Amino acid sequence: xxxxxxxxxxxxxxxxxxxxxxxxxxxxxxxxxxxxxxxxxxxxxxxxxxxxxxxxxxxxxxxxxxxxxxxxxxxxxxxxxxxxxxxxxxxxxxxxxxxxxxxxxxxxxxxxxxxxxxxxxxxxxxxxxxxxxxxxxxxxxxxxxxxxxxxxxxxxxxxxxxxxxxxxxxxxxxxxxxx
Numbered sequence: 001x002x003x004x005x006x007x008x009x010x011x012x013x014x015x016x017x018x019x020x021x022x023x024x025x026x027x028x029x030x031x032x033x034x035x036x037x038x039x040x041x042x043x044x045x046x047x048x049x050x051x052x053x054x055x056x057x058x059x060x061x062x063x064x065x066x067x068x069x070x071x072x073x074x075x076x077x078x079x080x081x082x083x084x085x086x087x088x089x090x091x092x093x094x095x096x097x098x099x100x101x102x103x104x105x106x107x108x109x110x111x112x113x114x115x116x117x118x119x120x121x122x123x124x125x126x127x128x129x130x131x132x133x134x135x136x137x138x139x140x141x142x143x144x145x146x147x148x149x150x151x152x153x154x155x156x157x158x159x160x161x162x163x164x165x166x167x168x169x170x171x172x173x174x175x176x177x178x179x
Contacts, residue, residue: 009087016080017108020073023048024112025141027069032140040134051076077101077108106177114170116142121163142166 026044034041048069055068078101085092120142123135142163149162 005087005089009084012083012087013080016076016083019047020076020080020108021112023051023069023073023076024108027066027073028112028141029137030066030069031064032144033064034137034140038133038137040137074101074105077105103177107174110170110174113142113145114167117145117163117166117170120146124160 022044026041026048029041029044036042036045051072052066052069055072056066059068059071061067078097081097081101081104082092085097116138120138123130123138145166146162149165150160153161153165155161
């Protein structure tokens with residue numbers, strides 16, 4: 001029976017995590033005012049609206065931040081942890097769960113940016129003539145991270161080192177925060 005619980009825990013964690021990453025990317029794109037008519041943005045909105053809409057009717061929306069979306073993301077993380085603890089038969093401590101949920105969201109944010117930066121670097125090498133609707137979204141997401149680094153560290157001989165500095169910074173923060 002232990003392997004069934006492990007398999008269920010893996011399945012729950014993976015499916016919920018993938019959905020939360022989609023929700024996180026939607027929220028980041030909203031903050032960056034991405035083109036709503038982009039098919040990738042429309043897809044993210046369609047699959048994440050069922051979770052955000054119930055909270056959006058109750059919570060206010062600020063200029064750039066979708067409070068209902070961020071709360072939905074946090075609650076999904078919390079419910080995922082509770083499900084994993086129940087499946088593993090461990091005790092539940094609310095304070096620890098609340099903090100652990102927050103730390104896991106920080107780790108997800110850092111990992112998402114790490115992968116987006118790596119993807120943007122690969123696209124800069126091979127994707128010059130690609131016209132896929134996701135490509136401008138990736139650049140739009142990584143620009144707020146890379147732009148300040150580019151202002152301090154300009155391109156040297158046509159070589160942009162800002163992604164390397166950003167990746168080192170993300171890894172440093174991950175280690176520092178213990179996520």
